[in-house]
Amino acid sequence: MAKLICSSCQKSYSENDPRWRCDCGGVLDIQFTPEFDVDKLRRRPFTMWRYREAIPVLHDENIISFYEGFTPLIDIDMGGISVKAKMDHLFPSGSYKDRGASVLISKVKELGIRHVVEDSSGNAGAAIAAYCARAQIECDIYVPSLASPEKLRQIESMGARLHKVSGSRQDAAEAVLHGGEAVYYASHSWNPYFLHGTKTLAYELCEQLDWRAPDRLIVPVGNGTLLLGAFIGFTELLTAAVIDKMPKLIAVQTANCAPCAEAFHQGQDDIAVIKDRPTLAEGIAVARPVRGSQIIKAVRRTDGDFLTVTENEIKEWLHHLYYRGFYIEPTSAVVFAALSGYQKIDKKETVVTVMTGHGLKTQKHA
Ligand SMILES: *Cc1c(COP(=O)(O)O)cnc(C)c1O
Numbered sequence: 032m033a034k035l036i037c038s039s040c041q042k043s044y045s046e047n048d049p050r051w052r053c054d055c056g057g058v059l060d061i062q063f064t065p066e067f068d069v070d071k072l073r074r075r076p077f078t079m080w081r082y083r084e085a086i087p088v089l090h091d092e093n094i095i096s097f098y099e100g101f102t103p104l105i106d107i108d109m110g111g112i113s114v115k116a117k118m119d120h121l122f123p124s125g126s127y128k129d130r131g132a133s134v135l136i137s138k139v140k141e142l143g144i145r146h147v148v149e150d151s152s153g154n155a156g157a158a159i160a161a162y163c164a165r166a167q168i169e170c171d172i173y174v175p176s177l178a179s180p181e182k183l184r185q186i187e188s189m190g191a192r193l194h195k196v197s198g199s200r201q202d203a204a205e206a207v208l209h210g211g212e213a214v215y216y217a218s219h220s221w222n223p224y225f226l227h228g229t230k231t232l233a234y235e236l237c238e239q240l241d242w243r244a245p246d247r248l249i250v251p252v253g254n255g256t257l258l259l260g261a262f263i264g265f266t267e268l269l270t271a272a273v274i275d276k277m278p279k280l281i282a283v284q285t286a287n288c289a290p291c292a293e294a295f296h297q298g299q300d301d302i303a304v305i306k307d308r309p310t311l312a313e314g315i316a317v318a319r320p321v322r323g324s325q326i327i328k329a330v331r332r333t334d335g336d337f338l339t340v341t342e343n344e345i346k347e348w349l350h351h352l353y354y355r356g357f358y359i360e361p362t363s364a365v366v367f368a369a370l371s372g373y374q375k376i377d378k379k380e381t382v383v384t385v386m387t388g389h390g391l392k393t394q395k396h397a
């Protein structure tokens with residue numbers, strides 16, 4: 032049986048308790064022992080649900096899926112170092128957030144919930160809207176009014192109620208808490224089931240590398256759902272002795288919004304209070320990530336690093352990637368911008384990254 036555990040006060044709750052945070056206000060994690068039988072999954076369809084026994088949804092009939100996952104892992108030459116990129120912009124809703132949404136909305140269905148709210152810069156909202164539409168669960172999505180218009184259109188088209196909040200991404204997060212008392216908050220930043228979907232990135236990567244761990248994983252970080260999911264996934268694989276080392280996690284933020292990177296470099300455990308400025312990388316424009324201290328801790332534990340990139344570097348690398356045929360969004364370009372100036376990588380290392388979002392969603396902004 033899985034349990035929900037508070038990361039602040041350690042209080043525990045049943046997995047059948049429809050709650051998204053602890054009574055004390057702390058974030059919840061899932062205590063759960065995943066099972067692995069690498070031989071058994073060889074014969075299964077190539078979707079993220081092939082790791083069925085590692086996903087804390089109890090009954091198969093609750094699974095909400097588009098047969099997503101197992102995206103291609105492609106080699107990209109970055110001038111001397113070779114990088115492998117997971118093409119997660121090819122997911123059904125156009126971003127890796129479908130990994131989290133599939134598991135979270137499956138659990139929502141399992142809990143018998145019929146109506147959810149979520150706040151997002153766009154991609155998480157689009158993913159939650161798509162999975163709710165497939166499950167026929169009602170949903171309300173709060174977004175900053177300046178988010179990419181394509182993402183807003185996508186959310187509305189799938190039948191979600193769209194609430195535009197003027198101001199920052201943080202203002203949208205606060206608005207949802209006022210609107211959301213009576214319904215379930217299906218938040219990608221708070222809800223731990225989302226992370227048990229994003230963790231399948233780590234499983235797929237290791238399987239595609241013939242059950243070896245990469246040396247480094249470099250990802251963009253806003254709320255940290257990709258990074259923390261990867262940390263959970265690699266930790267589980269290591270505990271199950273499927274892999275024999277922990278990859279170093281390299282987190283990238285923009286110089287205009289770097290609450291975790293600043294704290295990390297100052298040796299702090301909690302996020303820095305920052306005055307954020309707008310950034311092209313709207314997917315990671317998160318000034319106060321609720322799991323900020325978990326993100327910093329995960330990076331430290333893996334002997335990883337935090338890097339930041341400027342707006343000009345993002346633009347430059349976005350266009351380099353376009354010219355190589357990769358139509359991704361600016362938020363996905365930040366890792367390539369960061370890698371281009373990063374000296375600590377040995378040529379022999381296996382370095383992996385993720386193309387997190389599709390370029391078709393940000394044409395008006397990029
Ligand atoms: C959400 C998102 C990210 C980063 O995810 P966090 O969970 O906020 O760290 C990166 N790229 C894109 C395109 C996203 O939508």
Ligand SMILES: [Zn+2]
Nearest residue numbers: 037040053055
């Ligand atoms: Zn608590």
